[in-house]
Amino acid sequence: MLEVLIYILHGAATSPFVRKAWIFLKEKELEFEHRQLDPLDKSERFLSMNPLGRIPVLEEADGNLISDSSVICDYLENIHPSPSLYPSDNRDRARALWFEEYADTLLTQVCAQVFWMHIIIPIRSGEPTDQTEVDAFRDKNYPGAFDYLEDMAPDGSGIVNNEFGIADISLASAVRLLDLAGAPLDADRWPRFNDYYQRVINRPSAKSIVDEELFATEVFRTTGEAPQYES
Amino acid sequence: MLEVLIYILHGAATSPFVRKAWIFLKEKELEFEHRQLDPLDKSERFLSMNPLGRIPVLEEADGNLISDSSVICDYLENIHPSPSLYPSDNRDRARALWFEEYADTLLTQVCAQVFWMHIIIPIRSGEPTDQTEVDAFRDKNYPGAFDYLEDMAPDGSGIVNNEFGIADISLASAVRLLDLAGAPLDADRWPRFNDYYQRVINRPSAKSIVDEELFATEVFRTTGEAPQYES
Numbered sequence: 001m002l003e004v005l006i007y008i009l010h011g012a013a014t015s016p017f018v019r020k021a022w023i024f025l026k027e028k029e030l031e032f033e034h035r036q037l038d039p040l041d042k043s044e045r046f047l048s049m050n051p052l053g054r055i056p057v058l059e060e061a062d063g064n065l066i067s068d069s070s071v072i073c074d075y076l077e078n079i080h081p082s083p084s085l086y087p088s089d090n091r092d093r094a095r096a097l098w099f100e101e102y103a104d105t106l107l108t109q110v111c112a113q114v115f116w117m118h119i120i121i122p123i124r125s126g127e128p129t130d131q132t133e134v135d136a137f138r139d140k141n142y143p144g145a146f147d148y149l150e151d152m153a154p155d156g157s158g159i160v161n162n163e164f165g166i167a168d169i170s171l172a173s174a175v176r177l178l179d180l181a182g183a184p185l186d187a188d189r190w191p192r193f194n195d196y197y198q199r200v201i202n203r204p205s206a207k208s209i210v211d212e213e214l215f216a217t218e219v220f221r222t223t224g225e226a227p228q229y230e231s
Numbered sequence: 232m233l234e235v236l237i238y239i240l241h242g243a244a245t246s247p248f249v250r251k252a253w254i255f256l257k258e259k260e261l262e263f264e265h266r267q268l269d270p271l272d273k274s275e276r277f278l279s280m281n282p283l284g285r286i287p288v289l290e291e292a293d294g295n296l297i298s299d300s301s302v303i304c305d306y307l308e309n310i311h312p313s314p315s316l317y318p319s320d321n322r323d324r325a326r327a328l329w330f331e332e333y334a335d336t337l338l339t340q341v342c343a344q345v346f347w348m349h350i351i352i353p354i355r356s357g358e359p360t361d362q363t364e365v366d367a368f369r370d371k372n373y374p375g376a377f378d379y380l381e382d383m384a385p386d387g388s389g390i391v392n393n394e395f396g397i398a399d400i401s402l403a404s405a406v407r408l409l410d411l412a413g414a415p416l417d418a419d420r421w422p423r424f425n426d427y428y429q430r431v432i433n434r435p436s437a438k439s440i441v442d443e444e445l446f447a448t449e450v451f452r453t454t455g456e457a458p459q460y461e462s
Contacts, residue, residue, distance in 0.1 A: 090310050
């Protein structure tokens, strides 16, 4: 049976969680359309998609909606098993899910704060980025976030068992916020992790979202708001 | 081959995430030993277990450590598939993981704040619980957290496809914080959800942690700190 697969990925491309789902879809070679959706827009239509009011939301051809990047990736892996993006060994799988959790929580919190300080706070406050504040934030939070990853960074593109997959997509999707903020990670301080990150973020799957990322970042930088939803 | 399975579950029993892993282990009929571990104790031993400094941590017989309740449950499901606690249908699975995420984020944040206001803030501040503050917090946050669950609540014990599993364990583990706080959910306001919650929390698997919960809650209430780790 031939299935025509059409997905719609809702959410602003600056979001690390939208990026994660986007790269995952691309690595699976699945066709999808992207639509902006402002995570701060708690409209009825959006909340009906996702009562937590978060992005991304994946819409299937029959209108079925799936929320949360981790749930979306797990679902896509199950219905499109090839190429597999989760380890088959149980302990490797647990390590991959652990890195996904690490990326989605601590790492995203740290990187998103830098994005806010550089891109959103200036337009909203009318004051330029306070570099002293940024430096203090980095001094306080980067070692806790990145020293561990420096120790774990692989020679290739797969942090778990040298096989590329969900862990790598999740980690790179968070760190990409620093590039979009115009404040990329210090490659001298975390060289192994940075090399690994560069390998992942330069894959065609990750390159394919760059135009959308830059557009959404520019909208944030100039208006202080996410791109508007276009229905 | 006969395997002797020995697990150690680390973490204070007041934590909804420790409770979730505990109930999951019990539903799988797996033997384990529980050890207190203070999530605020960022000791080297603990951080070596889990660089995010969070509980629970599951320790296997060979010393292998697995962090994060969602990762632990996924791992246990894979190595001990029966009884299955995740739906086999892909969309049902996505819905179950979505409820797990809902429980672990919004619902836990709301319920944990009530626990803090009733149990921890009074002993630390020396002032009784400010009931006006509690009421204001509930008025502001409960509808957003519980109205959705009231709509979704099943007649039985399985919120996804009427089959008990990870979603139900996660939701009940969060809401249990309200009981431990001495401020159970208003059954008149959310009757369907409360009935469902009562069915889940009265399963033998959930009853088996009550002594530990009450002990840990009493330690918090009288000292303002988690029970100390006993090694």
